[in-house]
Amino acid sequence: MKITFNCGVIVKRAKKKAFSDFIAQKGLKSTRQRDIILDFFLSSAQHMSLEELYLKLRAKHPGIGYATVYRTLKLFAESGIAREIQFGDGQTRYEQVSEGEHHDHLVCTRCGAIAEFENETIEKLQDEVAAAYGFLIETHKLELYGLCAKCRK
Amino acid sequence: MKITFNCGVIVKRAKKKAFSDFIAQKGLKSTRQRDIILDFFLSSAQHMSLEELYLKLRAKHPGIGYATVYRTLKLFAESGIAREIQFGDGQTRYEQVSEGEHHDHLVCTRCGAIAEFENETIEKLQDEVAAAYGFLIETHKLELYGLCAKCRK
DNA sequence: GTTTATGCAAAATATTTGCACCAGA
DNA sequence: TCTGGTGCAAATATTTTGCATAAAC
Numbered sequence: 001m002k003i004t005f006n007c008g009v010i011v012k013r014a015k016k017k018a019f020s021d022f023i024a025q026k027g028l029k030s031t032r033q034r035d036i037i038l039d040f041f042l043s044s045a046q047h048m049s050l051e052e053l054y055l056k057l058r059a060k061h062p063g064i065g066y067a068t069v070y071r072t073l074k075l076f077a078e079s080g081i082a083r084e085i086q087f088g089d090g091q092t093r094y095e096q097v098s099e100g101e102h103h104d105h106l107v108c109t110r111c112g113a114i115a116e117f118e119n120e121t122i123e124k125l126q127d128e129v130a131a132a133y134g135f136l137i138e139t140h141k142l143e144l145y146g147l148c149a150k151c152r153k
Numbered sequence: 154m155k156i157t158f159n160c161g162v163i164v165k166r167a168k169k170k171a172f173s174d175f176i177a178q179k180g181l182k183s184t185r186q187r188d189i190i191l192d193f194f195l196s197s198a199q200h201m202s203l204e205e206l207y208l209k210l211r212a213k214h215p216g217i218g219y220a221t222v223y224r225t226l227k228l229f230a231e232s233g234i235a236r237e238i239q240f241g242d243g244q245t246r247y248e249q250v251s252e253g254e255h256h257d258h259l260v261c262t263r264c265g266a267i268a269e270f271e272n273e274t275i276e277k278l279q280d281e282v283a284a285a286y287g288f289l290i291e292t293h294k295l296e297l298y299g300l301c302a303k304c305r306k
Numbered sequence: 307g308t309t310t311a312t313g314c315a316a317a318a319t320a321t322t323t324g325c326a327c328c329a330g331a
Numbered sequence: 332t333c334t335g336g337t338g339c340a341a342a343t344a345t346t347t348t349g350c351a352t353a354a355a356c
Binding site for chain 2: 115121132
């Protein structure tokens with residue numbers, strides 16, 4: 001049994017630290033926009049599309065451009081604090097990545113609700129499959145599509 | 154141990170039958186283009202993108218339009234003989250669906266090679282996860298990304 | 307003859323880039 | 332000051348649609 005204890009504030013701080021380290025190490029600059037976007041991203045719902053993020057951000061910070069949000073999210077992904085995901089609806093979404101943790105998704109095809117889950121046994125089996133094919137796994141993606149409990153009624 | 158015995162010609166014939174039944178049942182028309190595209194699709198490599206399919210098809214049958222291929226592949230998916238897949242490279246790909254069979258993918262991030270696999274235990278575990286969340290699964294997608302045996306060397 | 311399909315071109319989406327100006331180090 | 336960042340608009344890339352003509356039924 002795995003016990004995870006996440007204090008929101010601490011996790012957020014750790015990610016900010018991780019990103020600023022990344023920025024420094026790459027010789028990039030810390031800017032007002034990046035701070036705003038990072039703060040907003042870390043405080044937002046998971047799995048927002050770039051579009052959604054931009055619009056919500058824009059409501060509070062009118063001066064920010066789409067390209068900046070776009071490039072900044074790419075940076076987040078590159079730095080390892082975020083990940084791009086595609087649910088096949090033609091929109092790239094972003095989710096936060098927590099150190100050493102990986103989760104997969106249940107996507108409701110009716111209401112769009114997204115639940116996250118983790119299953120170590122499945123991960124192990126994936127490794128076995130990969131080994132059988134001589135593959136070296138870097139990442140994986142597992143998504144279950146269907147009706148959520150609410151929409152089944 | 155599951156033994157699968159597929160005779161290419163028979164499978165192909167079965168899919169053509171399935172598609173023509175679908176066409177008939179929907180009150181649509183059987184056309185020269187649909188026949189050509191279907192035949193080509195069933196004889197081609199798996200996981201081709203729409204673009205690839207169109208270009209290769211076009212080489213032999215210059216008169217065929219992109220929109221026709223696009224709409225026809227959608228029809229294949231709707232009829233159940235094909236499935237759309239996204240590997241996150243911004244291109245929609247299509248693969249053949251064989252009755253009662255489901256497979257997942259190993260995608261090489263270096264050379265783009267795609268291997269297919271099937272693992273009943275993983276599927277069972279997925280059902281358990283879904284049940285725990287009250288989800289009713291319709292489909293799922295499992296992709297393992299990494300280096301294939303060749304590219305590891 | 308009707309109805310649906312096709313092919314083209316245009317529209318709609320989404321993502322990415324060029325560039326003049328701005329800001330952080 | 333120098334280097335990288337920002338915002339805008341334009342360029343790409345891809346998917347989708349409108350419509351006149353052609354082909355099935």
